[in-house]
Amino acid sequence: MRRFYLSNTIIVMLLLLVLPAVIFAQDEKFSYGRPAYWRPYDKSGINVFETSKDNLIPYDGMRIRLGAGFTQQYQNLKHENPGASNYEGSNKLYPLAPGFMTAMANLNIDVQLAEGIRLNVTTYLSTRHHNEAWVKGGYIQFDKLPFNGKFWDNLMKVTTIKVGHMEVNYGDAHFRRSDGGQTLYNPFMESYIMDGYATEIGGEVYVQKNGLFGMLGVTNGMIKGNVDSAIKSPVDDNVKRNPSIIVKGGIDKKIGDVVRVRLSGSLYHNSNSSASGLTLYGGDRAGSNYQNVMENVPAGAALPASTSIAFSGRLNPGFTKKVDAYMINGFLKVQGLELFGTYENAQGRSKNETAVRLMQQYAGDVVYRFCHQENLFVGVRYNYLTGRLAGMANDINIDRFAAAGGWFVTKNVLLKGEYVIQKYNKFPVSDYRSSGKFNGYVVEAVVGF
Numbered sequence: 001m002r003r004f005y006l007s008n009t010i011i012v013m014l015l016l017l018v019l020p021a022v023i024f025a026q027d028e029k030f031s032y033g034r035p036a037y038w039r040p041y042d043k044s045g046i047n048v049f050e051t052s053k054d055n056l057i058p059y060d061g062m063r064i065r066l067g068a069g070f071t072q073q074y075q076n077l078k079h080e081n082p083g084a085s086n087y088e089g090s091n092k093l094y095p096l097a098p099g100f101m102t103a104m105a106n107l108n109i110d111v112q113l114a115e116g117i118r119l120n121v122t123t124y125l126s127t128r129h130h131n132e133a134w135v136k137g138g139y140i141q142f143d144k145l146p147f148n149g150k151f152w153d154n155l156m157k158v159t160t161i162k163v164g165h166m167e168v169n170y171g172d173a174h175f176r177r178s179d180g181g182q183t184l185y186n187p188f189m190e191s192y193i194m195d196g197y198a199t200e201i202g203g204e205v206y207v208q209k210n211g212l213f214g215m216l217g218v219t220n221g222m223i224k225g226n227v228d229s230a231i232k233s234p235v236d237d238n239v240k241r242n243p244s245i246i247v248k249g250g251i252d253k254k255i256g257d258v259v260r261v262r263l264s265g266s267l268y269h270n271s272n273s274s275a276s277g278l279t280l281y282g283g284d285r286a287g288s289n290y291q292n293v294m295e296n297v298p299a300g301a302a303l304p305a306s307t308s309i310a311f312s313g314r315l316n317p318g319f320t321k322k323v324d325a326y327m328i329n330g331f332l333k334v335q336g337l338e339l340f341g342t343y344e345n346a347q348g349r350s351k352n353e354t355a356v357r358l359m360q361q362y363a364g365d366v367v368y369r370f371c372h373q374e375n376l377f378v379g380v381r382y383n384y385l386t387g388r389l390a391g392m393a394n395d396i397n398i399d400r401f402a403a404a405g406g407w408f409v410t411k412n413v414l415l416k417g418e419y420v421i422q423k424y425n426k427f428p429v430s431d432y433r434s435s436g437k438f439n440g441y442v443v444e445a446v447v448g449f
Contacts, residue, residue, distance in 0.1 A: 083435025116144025198283025
């Protein structure tokens with residue numbers, strides 16, 4: 001089976017190698033290079049959020065760019081759950097030993113189709129969740145429209161339109177997270193404990209001017225398209241499929257030459273989903289960067305494949321039927337010092353529940369970048385999650401402390417490491433996570449271009 005995955009990846013790579021030659025033969029104006037209105041995949045893409053309306057690249061014909069993200073990890077984590085009943089039997093944890101994880105790789109294709117019109121397709125070549133080639137998504141972004149008239153020119157000076165199957169712009173944390181092989185933007189190893197991230201089918205419209213920005217988005221609310229009829233549950237006979245509404249706004253300003261301030265707020269709303277359900281907190285197709293930690297292996301059972309426990313260290317609240325979530329983010333950069341904070345409030349339920357549950361999450365990063373061109377950095381992060389899980393009478397909480405450091409050998413090559421401690425509190429003793437804890441270090445070698 002692995003041989004098939006490898007062959008599939010080789011075929012994809014060969015097609016991409018011959019693609020430029022085919023396009024060259026069809027269009028003499030074709031060129032290879034950076035597209036406009038685009039976030040770089042190297043060091044210069046760090047702390048880039050929404051793409052701006054500033055563009056210094058003149059249009060001179062269709063342009064294509066192939067990029068990639070590669071990450072190789074070494075993990076030395078240990079875990080325990082002494083408070084769980086029968087922790088050596090039915091609540092036994094997956095056995096861990098130090099070692100290298102399977103390398104992860106992303107392939108990025110960006111094409112400047114016309115002036116102000118850009119196409120993106122991203123493919124996971126190998127990740128924790130899928131070790132075969134798997135398309136993350138793709139979209140078209142319009143920063144100009146092919147219509148004549150001063151009205152359209154003035155409109156698109158402040159407006160951006162994105163349409164496709166894409167990473168939805170809920171909150172600012174997803175701009176700093178690790179995504180398969182693309183881990184260069186993240187000064188730490190992992191995303192948040194409750195990972196508000198998904199790829200959904202829909203569209204987003206942005207308006208930005210003088211540092212102020214706003215966005216309105218509409219999506220299907222699911223990780224993939226679905227035209228199947230829904231099935232009623234014993235406690236919920238509503239089979240209507242509603243779209244998700246995403247609203248975002250904020251300010252992003254530079255003060256002088258050394259200070260940058262950003263404040264944003266985001267809202268994600270879906271009152272009813274059916275079929276495969278909402279995936280805002282379970283929409284990652286790549287997986288966690290902590291491998292097999294705090295995972296349950298019942299006594300006598302065979303060890304599960306790592307791809308089947310791909311989201312270790314995270315918690316999915318299970319809001320698959322309805323969800324109302326909002327996230328507030330603040331970012332401050334003063335020369336090499338960066339502060340990034342998050343507050344998130346999410347309420348929802350699954351189709352088998354009648355009551356709405358609440359989860360709240362707090363997180364704060366302090367990162368200091370120094371030396372020539374800020375090629376070295378150190379940082380600390382604290383992440384705290386509390387709320388009610390389905391079937392539990394009381395709230396639980398999880399907290400994580402991480403200390404990290406890194407070295408950009410070049411703008412495309414990064415070596416970073418992290419020491420992490422994560423604790424699971426107030427889980428019932430019958431749950432394998434009761435009094436759970438994991439700690440240790442992870443090292444990553446990263447390439448992004």
